Amino acid sequence: MAAFSHIPVGEEGLKEIYQWLDDWVVKNKGLVRKEVIGKSSDHWDIPAVFITDEAVPNHNKQIAVITSGRHGQELGTRVVGPEVIRYLCSHDAKEIRETQLVIVIPVVNPEGFVLNEFHSSMTSLTQTERLVLGGLLKSFPPDMMIDFHSLGQSAGSKYDRGDMEVIIPANTSRWAMDEQIHQYVAREMQKSAESGGWPYEIHTLEDLATYYFGDTKIGNMPWTYLKEKVYLLHMQDSCDNYDVPGESAYTNYTCGPAYLKWHTLVFGMETNHYALSQAADIASSALAPCSALLKMGCTRFPWEKDKGYPVNILQGDFRISIRPLGSNVSQHRASRVRIWSERMNFNLPQRELVDQETTTARVRYFGRDLPMEFALCLRMRQNNITSITSGSKQVKFETFKDSCSTFVYIPIEMEKAGTIELTIKHPYH
Numbered sequence: 001m002a003a004f005s006h007i008p009v010g011e012e013g014l015k016e017i018y019q020w021l022d023d024w025v026v027k028n029k030g031l032v033r034k035e036v037i038g039k040s041s042d043h044w045d046i047p048a049v050f051i052t053d054e055a056v057p058n059h060n061k062q063i064a065v066i067t068s069g070r071h072g073q074e075l076g077t078r079v080v081g082p083e084v085i086r087y088l089c090s091h092d093a094k095e096i097r098e099t100q101l102v103i104v105i106p107v108v109n110p111e112g113f114v115l116n117e118f119h120s121s122m123t124s125l126t127q128t129e130r131l132v133l134g135g136l137l138k139s140f141p142p143d144m145m146i147d148f149h150s151l152g153q154s155a156g157s158k159y160d161r162g163d164m165e166v167i168i169p170a171n172t173s174r175w176a177m178d179e180q181i182h183q184y185v186a187r188e189m190q191k192s193a194e195s196g197g198w199p200y201e202i203h204t205l206e207d208l209a210t211y212y213f214g215d216t217k218i219g220n221m222p223w224t225y226l227k228e229k230v231y232l233l234h235m236q237d238s239c240d241n242y243d244v245p246g247e248s249a250y251t252n253y254t255c256g257p258a259y260l261k262w263h264t265l266v267f268g269m270e271t272n273h274y275a276l277s278q279a280a281d282i283a284s285s286a287l288a289p290c291s292a293l294l295k296m297g298c299t300r301f302p303w304e305k306d307k308g309y310p311v312n313i314l315q316g317d318f319r320i321s322i323r324p325l326g327s328n329v330s331q332h333r334a335s336r337v338r339i340w341s342e343r344m345n346f347n348l349p350q351r352e353l354v355d356q357e358t359t360t361a362r363v364r365y366f367g368r369d370l371p372m373e374f375a376l377c378l379r380m381r382q383n384n385i386t387s388i389t390s391g392s393k394q395v396k397f398e399t400f401k402d403s404c405s406t407f408v409y410i411p412i413e414m415e416k417a418g419t420i421e422l423t424i425k426h427p428y429h
């Protein structure tokens with residue numbers, strides 16, 4: 001049963017959702033708590049709902065943040081937050097609660113909700129969002145973040161009107177393997193939604209810019225399409241920091257800056273409140289890819305050492321990469337954020353197969369954040385790694401596998417800037 005079987009509207013509608021949240025928190029004590037994280041400029045509360053298994057310490061959990069209702073007139077988003085909260089308290093979400101802290105902000109923009117107007121921005125965070133999200137995310141830097149929007153009969157897309165639902169690997173960059181990883185995850189979300197009967201598309205942020213800012217005149221489309229794609233690539237701004245006012249960026253989604261700030265896995269979602277005329281259908285259709293992503297956060301991706309969201313290739317590629325360190329999830333996150341902000345100060349790491357039994361790897365760090373601690377990780381076709389040395393010193397390492405190869409994960413501490421060279425021995429069969 002969906003949380004809402006109708007779409008709440010106006011002031012009464014907002015109160016209805018807030019009452020539902022309060023009742024839900026009372027009914028699900030121990031799993032859910034609510035915190036008012038700020039107020040809109042017309043003084044509506046902006047509540048966040050925290051869902052997790054409180055018996056498991058937070059330092060062993062991933063952080064996922066789900067926002068909805070940033071654009072006031074996007075009616076479909078109103079039923080998404082409660083539906084996700086309802087799901088997260090169900091039996092199916094037990095493992096999610098044990099391994100993640102999920103924070104849901106069902107109505108980011110209550111003022112726009114009541115007015116039933118956009119009352120927001122497509123190109124930057126609003127002042128309210130900077131204050132409210134800035135405060136929250138400083139304490140809970142997310143590993144994954146989704147922002148839900150909703151397309152309507154004519155609002156939203158200018159070339160595919162009234163019927164489209166979309167997963168948008170949003171505001172990422174082509175740094176390291178990020179584009180490929182976001183597409184990989186999006187495809188898994190899409191497959192899961194399709195198996196539930198919901199046909200989603202995967203569009204890039206450039207596609208999105210085209211359909212928001214493109215032209216409805218049929219003859220202009222190819223030119224507009226190209227122009228918008230190029231425009232966007234030059235418009236991404238790394239300075240929107242949630243809490244810093246006055247900076248602007250291309251940020252249709254609240255999660256945009258999280259990628260640049262914390263290397264968060266970020267997705268924009270567009271459900272549809274015109275093609276799906278029933279509130280319960282909008283809720284189910286939105287939940288399908290969302291729950292699939294939350295569940296992926298409990299699994300180990302083939303190229304990752306540990307279970308969790310795939311956010312740890314910070315420089316390089318699948319074959320040789322720089323990754324975070326740490327003995328629990330929160331240390332790991334802190335290391336990730338630190339290395340991510342220093343990523344420009346690493347050389348692209350290099351490797352060479354010297355002979356059939358020997359691989360060398362080199363990495364250079366030329367920044368000032370010392371001592372710099374990170375892991376160098378190589379994907380090897382050899383099963384058996386016998387030793388790793390740096391000069392005459394033995395170096396400790398760990399291994400993990402995917403279906404056909406072995407990853408060596410080598411913790412490194414650099415006291416001063418410079419280059420480290422490692423020799424990896426692997427017997428030849």
Ligand SMILES: [Zn+2]
Binds near residue numbers: 071074149150
């Ligand atoms: Zn929107």
